[in-house]
Amino acid sequence: MLDQSSTLCLKSSTTWARVCDTCRSAPCTIYCRPDAAYLCTACDARIHAANKLQSSQHERVWVCEACEQAPAAFICKADAASLCTTCDADIHSANPLARRHHRVPVMPIPGALYGPQATDPRSVMGLGVESESGFLSHEAEDAIDDEDEDEAASWLLFDALPKNSQNQSGKENGFLFNGEGGDDEYLEFMEFGNDDQAPQQQCYKAAEKMYGGGDADSVVPVQKNHHQFHHQDFQHQKFQLGMEYHETSHAAGGYGYPPLSHSVSMSSLEVGVVPDSTRTDASLSHPRPSKGTIDLFSNPPVQVPTQLNPMDREARVLRYREKKKTRKFEKTIRYASRKAYAETRPRIKGRFAKRTNADVDVDQMFPTNHMVQGGYGIVPSF
DNA sequence: TATCATGTCCAAACCACAAACCTAG
DNA sequence: TACTAGGTTTGTGGTTTGGACATGA
Numbered sequence: 001m002l003d004q005s006s007t008l009c010l011k012s013s014t015t016w017a018r019v020c021d022t023c024r025s026a027p028c029t030i031y032c033r034p035d036a037a038y039l040c041t042a043c044d045a046r047i048h049a050a051n052k053l054q055s056s057q058h059e060r061v062w063v064c065e066a067c068e069q070a071p072a073a074f075i076c077k078a079d080a081a082s083l084c085t086t087c088d089a090d091i092h093s094a095n096p097l098a099r100r101h102h103r104v105p106v107m108p109i110p111g112a113l114y115g116p117q118a119t120d121p122r123s124v125m126g127l128g129v130e131s132e133s134g135f136l137s138h139e140a141e142d143a144i145d146d147e148d149e150d151e152a153a154s155w156l157l158f159d160a161l162p163k164n165s166q167n168q169s170g171k172e173n174g175f176l177f178n179g180e181g182g183d184d185e186y187l188e189f190m191e192f193g194n195d196d197q198a199p200q201q202q203c204y205k206a207a208e209k210m211y212g213g214g215d216a217d218s219v220v221p222v223q224k225n226h227h228q229f230h231h232q233d234f235q236h237q238k239f240q241l242g243m244e245y246h247e248t249s250h251a252a253g254g255y256g257y258p259p260l261s262h263s264v265s266m267s268s269l270e271v272g273v274v275p276d277s278t279r280t281d282a283s284l285s286h287p288r289p290s291k292g293t294i295d296l297f298s299n300p301p302v303q304v305p306t307q308l309n310p311m312d313r314e315a316r317v318l319r320y321r322e323k324k325k326t327r328k329f330e331k332t333i334r335y336a337s338r339k340a341y342a343e344t345r346p347r348i349k350g351r352f353a354k355r356t357n358a359d360v361d362v363d364q365m366f367p368t369n370h371m372v373q374g375g376y377g378i379v380p381s382f
Numbered sequence: 383t384a385t386c387a388t389g390t391c392c393a394a395a396c397c398a399c400a401a402a403c404c405t406a407g
Numbered sequence: 408t409a410c411t412a413g414g415t416t417t418g419t420g421g422t423t424t425g426g427a428c429a430t431g432a
Contacts, residue, residue, distance in 0.1 A: 333418095333419080334417095334418070334419095335400095335401080335402090335417085335418060335419070337400080337401075337419095338399095338400070338401075338417085338418050338419045338420095339418085339419055339420080340419090341399080341400065341401090341419070342398095342399095342418080342419035342420050342421095343419085343420070343421095345397095345398070345399080345419085345420085346398090347397080347398095347420080347421060347422080348397080348422095349396090349397090349421085349422055349423065350396080350397085350420075350421035350422025350423065351395095351396050351397035351398085351420095351421080351422070351423085352396085352397040352398040352399075352419085352420080352421090353397070353398070354397090354398060354399090355398080355399085
């Protein structure tokens with residue numbers, strides 16, 4: 001068949017790990033077993049769609065999304081990624097949480113993947129639409145950054161709406177609260193959300209919006225830029241349309257990524273501070289998650305396109321990887337007033353200590369600027 | 383090669399209390 | 408419906424702690 005060794009693409013010339021054996025100008029995404037060939041989606045379409053018999057007989061699988069050099073053997077539902085045996089072993093032996101990821105053997109891609117009747121490539125790989133949480137959620141998050149993509153994604157997502165999920169009481173707001181499942185989706189979500197806390201918070205805000213959180217706490221990075229508004233509208237539309245969100249449950253933590261804004265120890269100078277006074281729009285506010293709603297937050301909304309064509313998928317995977325490389329884990333201060341107050345409080349071995357009368361007297365005599373400017377409640381913008 | 387001691391790194395826990403939130407009346 | 412009072416929950420930062428890991432004897 002084709003000379004595979006010659007097609008290994010050097011990263012020095014391109015970011016692709018392996019190029020298409022046929023056109024040699026695009027990254028491969030599919031491995032055809034009978035041909036022992038790595039193909040890009042376009043060539044796969046051309047070759048296999050041209051001949052129905054060939055299409056039905058040629059067993060193809062996705063290429064490993066991690067190394068991009070070997071055919072996928074498993075699909076990790078948590079990561080929503082197809083992985084070869086080597087990468088699967090590497091990734092899922094990394095830590096106990098990763099070991100808990102539910103993986104299933106990759107299924108061959110049946111028939112043609114292209115055209116209006118195309119099957120959801122991921123579903124045909126053995127991933128039920130419902131179980132596809134992590135990956136597509138990321139994609140949806142990723143879409144936030146780009147208006148055009150955002151719009152495109154929204155259409156994909158709308159198409160993906162399971163009809164039976166619409167108009168269901170209890171799910172009518174777009175969420176399923178099943179309270180069961182693994183935390184992997186959550187972990188991945190957090191991981192992705194950390195690129196820039198905004199997306200994650202937006203999701204939460206949107207969730208709160210439909211969940212009745214209403215006007216809340218002063219909150220969060222409220223940078224009213226166009227993207228965020230756009231995303232907000234986007235989220236809102238999804239809720240209004242009754243998108244079904246799959247909830248899987250879970251405990252926070254894992255992967256070593258900080259749960260929200262709480263675990264990274266760093267100087268207060270390093271964090272982004274959000275003044276309490278930014279609280280102006282209820283729709284932008286971030287309610288403190290009560291015990292009753294914490295699960296809501298820990299279960300990311302998931303959008304599952306049923307018609308995600310391989311090219312889109314490929315592009316999205318690439319964008320996802322890029323974002324993953326550049327993500328930041330900055331702590332976000334949600335309540336500047338609390339921060340200011342915490343910094344002035346007496347401590348004993350780092351722990352907050354009770355204020356003595358002397359402390360109170362000193363504070364009254366030498367109030368800090370923050371305090372002077374409006375008491376503990378409101379802290380001027382940083 | 384296996385075991386133990388030592389050092390380093392880092393996430394989680396801890397604390398008090400103002401502010402936000404919730405609920406009942 | 409709007410308001411109030413009282414109870415509950417959250418978030419904040421510096422230090423300590425303890426587990427994981429690496430290194431050397």
